[in-house]
Amino acid sequence: xxxxxxxxxxxxxxxxxxxxxxxxxxxxxxxxxxxxxxxxxxxxxxxxxxxxxxxxxxxxxxxxxxxxxxxxxxxxxxxxxxxxxxxxxxxxxxxxxxxxxxxxxxxxxxxxxxxxxxxxxxxxxxxxxxxxxxxxxxxxxxxxxxxxxxxxxxxxxxxxxxxxxxxxxxxxxxxxxxxxxxxxxxxxxxxxxxxxxxxxxxxxxxxxxxxxxxxxxxx
Amino acid sequence: xxxxxxxxxxxxxxxxxxxxxxxxxxxxxxxxxxxxxxxxxxxxxxxxxxxxxxxxxxxxxxxxxxxxxxxxxxxxxxxxxxxxxxxxxxxxxxxxxxxxxxxxxxxxxxxxxxxxxxxxxxxxxxxxxxxxxxxxxxxxxxxxxxxxxxxxxxxxxxxxxxxxxxxxxxxxxxxxxxxxxxxxxxxxxxxxxxxxxxxxxxxxxxxxxxxxxxxxxxxxxxxxxxxxxxxxxxxxxxxxxxxxxxxxxxxxxxxxxxxxxxxxxxxxxxxxxxxxxxxxxxxxxxxxxxxxxxxxxxxxxxxxxxxxxxxxxxxxxxxxxxxxxxxxxxxxxxxxxxxxxxxxxxxxxxxxxxxxxxxxxxxxxxxxxxxxxxxxxxxxxxxxxxxxxxxx
Numbered sequence: 001x002x003x004x005x006x007x008x009x010x011x012x013x014x015x016x017x018x019x020x021x022x023x024x025x026x027x028x029x030x031x032x033x034x035x036x037x038x039x040x041x042x043x044x045x046x047x048x049x050x051x052x053x054x055x056x057x058x059x060x061x062x063x064x065x066x067x068x069x070x071x072x073x074x075x076x077x078x079x080x081x082x083x084x085x086x087x088x089x090x091x092x093x094x095x096x097x098x099x100x101x102x103x104x105x106x107x108x109x110x111x112x113x114x115x116x117x118x119x120x121x122x123x124x125x126x127x128x129x130x131x132x133x134x135x136x137x138x139x140x141x142x143x144x145x146x147x148x149x150x151x152x153x154x155x156x157x158x159x160x161x162x163x164x165x166x167x168x169x170x171x172x173x174x175x176x177x178x179x180x181x182x183x184x185x186x187x188x189x190x191x192x193x194x195x196x197x198x199x200x201x202x203x204x205x206x207x208x209x210x211x212x213x214x215x216x217x218x219x
Numbered sequence: 220x221x222x223x224x225x226x227x228x229x230x231x232x233x234x235x236x237x238x239x240x241x242x243x244x245x246x247x248x249x250x251x252x253x254x255x256x257x258x259x260x261x262x263x264x265x266x267x268x269x270x271x272x273x274x275x276x277x278x279x280x281x282x283x284x285x286x287x288x289x290x291x292x293x294x295x296x297x298x299x300x301x302x303x304x305x306x307x308x309x310x311x312x313x314x315x316x317x318x319x320x321x322x323x324x325x326x327x328x329x330x331x332x333x334x335x336x337x338x339x340x341x342x343x344x345x346x347x348x349x350x351x352x353x354x355x356x357x358x359x360x361x362x363x364x365x366x367x368x369x370x371x372x373x374x375x376x377x378x379x380x381x382x383x384x385x386x387x388x389x390x391x392x393x394x395x396x397x398x399x400x401x402x403x404x405x406x407x408x409x410x411x412x413x414x415x416x417x418x419x420x421x422x423x424x425x426x427x428x429x430x431x432x433x434x435x436x437x438x439x440x441x442x443x444x445x446x447x448x449x450x451x452x453x454x455x456x457x458x459x460x461x462x463x464x465x466x467x468x469x470x471x472x473x474x475x476x477x478x479x480x481x482x483x484x485x486x487x488x489x490x491x492x493x494x495x496x497x498x499x500x501x502x503x504x505x506x507x508x509x510x511x512x513x514x515x516x517x518x519x520x521x522x523x524x525x526x527x528x529x530x531x532x533x534x535x536x537x538x539x540x541x542x543x544x545x546x547x548x549x550x551x552x553x554x555x556x557x558x559x560x561x562x563x564x565x566x567x568x569x570x571x572x573x574x575x576x577x578x579x580x581x582x583x584x585x586x587x588x589x590x591x592x593x594x595x596x597x598x599x600x601x602x603x604x605x606x607x608x609x610x611x
Contacts, residue, residue, distance in 0.1 A: 061271040069596065145266040152263050171260055172267045176232040192228060199226055203256040209504070 030093065037097045041088035052081055055101035059084070062102050065172045066109035068153050076112045080105040095183055103183050106168040113157035114164075151205065159201050166191050167198040226250070226257055235264070490516065494525035501536060510536055517551075527552060531560045534567045542574035562588070566597040573604065582608040 030038065036054075039047035056077075063077045070076075084104050091100055152171055156164045165184065169175045177195070181188040230247040233239045239247065251257050497512035513533040517526045534548035549568040552560065569584035585601040585608075595601070 058271075061273070065267045065270045145262070148259055148263045149266050149270075151259070152267075171263050172271065174235050174264055174268060176235065177228055178232075195228060196226065199256050199260065202259065206255055206259060 031096065033096045033098065034093045037088060037091060037093070037100075040085070041091065048085060051097060052085070055084065055098050056081065058098050059101050059105040062105035062172060063109045065149075066106060066153060066156060066168055067113060068150060070112070070116060072112060072116070076109055077105075079112075080108040083108055095179075099179075099183065102173055103165075103169065106172060107165050110156050110161065110164045110168055113153065114161065116157065152202075155198070155202055155205055159198055163194045163198040163201070166194040167202075170195060226254065231257070231261070234261075490520050490523045490525050494529060497529060498532070501532065506536055527555055527558060528560065530555075531564050531567065534564065534571070538567065538570060538574065542571040546571035546575065562592045562595050562597075565591065566595065566601075569601070569604070578608050 033054075036047050036051050040051045059080045060077045063080060064073055067073050067076060080101070084101050087100075087104060091097075094100075152167070156168055159167070166180055169180045169183070170177075175183075177188050177191050181191045184191070227247055227250050230239065230243055230250075233243060234247060251261065493512060493516050497509050497516060500512055501509035510533060513529040513536070516523070516529055517533070520526050530548045530552035534545040534552070537545035537548060546568060549564045549571060552558070552564045553568070565584065565588040569581055569588060572581035572584050582605055585605050588595060589598060589601050589605075
């Protein structure tokens, strides 16, 4: 990756140097999104409301993408927004609030997925995979896309949390390795390693379950 | 390490960004042709992109009010006025990609836990979710004070449209909007912003009192019908309609309660283990084994919550090869009282009837599903089938 290319700013931030934009008067200035986040972090209720409205749909999209038909989707969306508000004071502005909210949503949803899996193993609740709404058990109703997403969702609940977060950010949100590294605060090679381990688990899952054999043809 | 174990993540990133050279595209194509993992990943990315993009553009139904507050702020140095209502960079999944901006002041770190909790409470009110019901009276009062009419602020604030309509004085307990509330309490995870060269300050972890755990403690059951239904089983469709009208669970008779208590007290661990074993068999693809285990469980402990839940699992397993058996399993579930899986059982019942070619019954089954669960994810299928089955 070209150190002088568009990602050099990412690297610079990660190494401690903080890029600064200044206006004509030489004053530090933030993007509108970061200004709103700062105001919200300082206790501005209207700014908080504005921020939540702006990122809410994104948060909901990420949570729903990761949890699918999980019955706690709404609760997890709310948890994610609460976590965002709580995390604002320590938000360093390394990315836009929408991206930060997306990461929080992914992490919260992955954690919910893991809890759900643990609960299903210990309680009498039917797995949400048992009869997921929207993915009919009959061949004509279950699309390859729905099965692929369910495969990823299941995997997110099974692999270690660091790997799950990286996999979710890449597959669900489409982030690059550098973007994941920047936002999660770990080196790119660490992200690369976590992704590799997650994909090894994905490969084993595909090979072990006959249901997913046909995903090869439809992928 | 085999070549196939090394995935070209950088090339996948470039493909995502649309910056692949022709040579790189060739390399990626060659790898993908041999690597099922990357093929599935690429396809899954497209699958998720649709969901995230669609959801990011859709308004949250639970947000309070439709106010469009445009906040203009003047920089203290007299800089340009800028609108701050364009956080999402145009919407779509790209809107959630991080893009580096100048960092915020370190003064933000001086935020007290109390205020963080109040902000979180404000979020709850804004979202009008059932979680706010769990806030203490004191916190609710303080949040109400936050939303009281505020004096004009030094920064110019221009409101377009109505302000968020939140009662400044009375704070009532919002109704629970989600029909799926009922699972165990879920804790909010700690999320900290990555820090470089300075000590990290983690956001306070607050166990979100969002959903009260159901009575019964650690042994969560999917079916709310822990006590047994004692009324005579009636037609499953009728039972489902009746439950929709009167969701109160039926009272259990003394003898049935005794049987239930006895069964649960003596065999609860083994019932749970047998249910888990049946689920594992199903997940392994051992259909025959799973069916046998589910049936055995239902035979030995018909009143157990695990057995009740397993009727839906069994019905699903039998749907392809034994729709008659599947129908029986779904009917058995529905006849035994209300539960979390009513919707699935009704949908499964309709599918079984479709397999059996019983058009009239199938149409009635879909109609019942739509009548009792109008927001069911199966509604498109139900409507499509009803259209097909409609008399000409």
